[in-house]
Amino acid sequence: MSREIIIIGGGLAGCEAAWQAAGRNCRVTLHEMKPKKFSPAHKSEFLAELVCSNSLRSSDLHSAVGLLKEEMRRIGSLIMAAAGKTSVPAGKALAVDRNRFAEYITKRIDEHPLISVSREEITKIPPPSSTPVIIATGPLTSSMLADSLLEITGRDHLAFYDAIAPIVYADSLDMGIIFQASRYDDGPGDYLNCPMDEKQYKRFITELKDAEKVPLKSFEKKKYFEGCLPIEVMLDRGDNTLRFGPMKPVGLTDPGTGKACFAVVQLRKENRENTLYNMVGFQTKLTYPEQKRIFSLIPGMEKAEFARLGSIHRNTFICSPDVLMETLQFIKRPDLLPAGQITGVEGYVESTAIGLLAGINAARLANSEPPVVPPPVTAMGALIAHLTNRDVKHFQPSNINFGLFKKLGKKIPKRFRGEHYAERALKALEKWLDTENVRRKE
Numbered sequence: 001m002s003r004e005i006i007i008i009g010g011g012l013a014g015c016e017a018a019w020q021a022a023g024r025n026c027r028v029t030l031h032e033m034k035p036k037k038f039s040p041a042h043k044s045e046f047l048a049e050l051v052c053s054n055s056l057r058s059s060d061l062h063s064a065v066g067l068l069k070e071e072m073r074r075i076g077s078l079i080m081a082a083a084g085k086t087s088v089p090a091g092k093a094l095a096v097d098r099n100r101f102a103e104y105i106t107k108r109i110d111e112h113p114l115i116s117v118s119r120e121e122i123t124k125i126p127p128p129s130s131t132p133v134i135i136a137t138g139p140l141t142s143s144m145l146a147d148s149l150l151e152i153t154g155r156d157h158l159a160f161y162d163a164i165a166p167i168v169y170a171d172s173l174d175m176g177i178i179f180q181a182s183r184y185d186d187g188p189g190d191y192l193n194c195p196m197d198e199k200q201y202k203r204f205i206t207e208l209k210d211a212e213k214v215p216l217k218s219f220e221k222k223k224y225f226e227g228c229l230p231i232e233v234m235l236d237r238g239d240n241t242l243r244f245g246p247m248k249p250v251g252l253t254d255p256g257t258g259k260a261c262f263a264v265v266q267l268r269k270e271n272r273e274n275t276l277y278n279m280v281g282f283q284t285k286l287t288y289p290e291q292k293r294i295f296s297l298i299p300g301m302e303k304a305e306f307a308r309l310g311s312i313h314r315n316t317f318i319c320s321p322d323v324l325m326e327t328l329q330f331i332k333r334p335d336l337l338p339a340g341q342i343t344g345v346e347g348y349v350e351s352t353a354i355g356l357l358a359g360i361n362a363a364r365l366a367n368s369e370p371p372v373v374p375p376p377v378t379a380m381g382a383l384i385a386h387l388t389n390r391d392v393k394h395f396q397p398s399n400i401n402f403g404l405f406k407k408l409g410k411k412i413p414k415r416f417r418g419e420h421y422a423e424r425a426l427k428a429l430e431k432w433l434d435t436e437n438v439r440r441k442e
């Protein structure tokens, strides 16, 4: 006898979740508000619409996103199958014909005997029951449902914009220039500090003023929270604003020169392994190439490699580390599982992966089986760790990157690291699929 699952949102995560749950003998009702109602970014009537780029990024198995895709293929992902069937040449990236991609997924979902699609907006989270509910309504969740979600998360745990500062790999920083110190502290301190003299600061702000910015989308009102203004907006208010804001030098002496710094860029630990650092207060709407060019002017960051670049988007997301279990169930409502970008991952592939895991776990709950957590060494495990094992105060959405992974046991030269991460992950994944009985049944 098949059990019931409800899914709200027929995007990438919702469709993948439906496919996984139906593949585990669950009867799925998938609610999608299109075409009756469109978010400001969605245009097509198909399910699983790609709202912007048609690229699912690198297809190299030794890249973090390439590995994530391979893990999903091995679990029988519908979205990965669709991408394989509808790909278009794009060098080392996996790009798709967006209409054929969405059409393929819509057809497979519509034709599945255990999935029924209801084209309506859901405005309220269903009350607790024995039927698991997946919320996969994406970064542009309709406002009434977002209000209903607030009742579960609380006002402090649901954000409507992300303000993302860039993240750099620790081993790409020049520690001959950068020094470790917290403001006013004598000890080694928790922050890495990139010191600037007056000449370096002037050059930096001159380049920043002229840099190319990403134009705002029509639905993105130019309304930022004062607490997370983009650096270029701060600079518009005066040449010294950054020196009184995120580049404040007070309480920091450069041990290299023995002098107080004129300005400082501070880097804060982003993970427990200390492989990633966040540029404190450096949220920005500069284009990606301009971020790389301008941030390379910061002393000690000349050769910085970025795990993530900065951005500011309209984005509804939950503060997952405070409200979710590793199984993706809400702590307060274990019958309710968010999936996709709304959990605080970023990107088509990452959203799909979280949809896949939510689909598996909702099905397991419906079938009275214990929910599962992927091995921490896999790319999916790294995403779950990002969502549930983070510093709550600084939680912001993230793409998959090797900085989120458990460190490799031994020191491996950088160019071979991807290969080692992939080998370790796929071995653990295969074992997990067998021992936990995670494979799809159909």
Ligand SMILES: Cc1cc2nc3c(=O)[nH]c(=O)nc-3n(C[C@H](O)[C@H](O)[C@H](O)COP(=O)(O)OP(=O)(O)OC[C@H]3O[C@@H](n4cnc5c(N)ncnc54)[C@H](O)[C@@H]3O)c2cc1C
Pocket (backbone or CB within 6 Å): 008, 009, 010, 011, 012, 013, 014, 031, 032, 033, 034, 038, 039, 041, 042, 048, 049, 050, 051, 052, 053, 054, 120, 121, 122, 123, 136, 137, 138, 139, 140, 141, 142, 145, 314, 339, 340, 341, 342, 346, 347, 348, 349, 351, 352
């Ligand atoms: C403007 C924009 C551009 C982006 N560009 C990229 C990019 O180029 N590359 C990339 O990797 N990522 C991009 N992203 C980020 C993200 O990867 C995508 O938004 C991705 O589609 C998220 O997948 P999802 O399944 O979580 O949500 P979505 O794919 O957005 O799916 C959510 C679905 O839920 C439906 N829905 C919403 N509310 C309700 C409701 N109350 N009832 C019923 N249905 C509802 C929506 O109509 C939609 O079909 C972008 C995001 C935005 C907002």
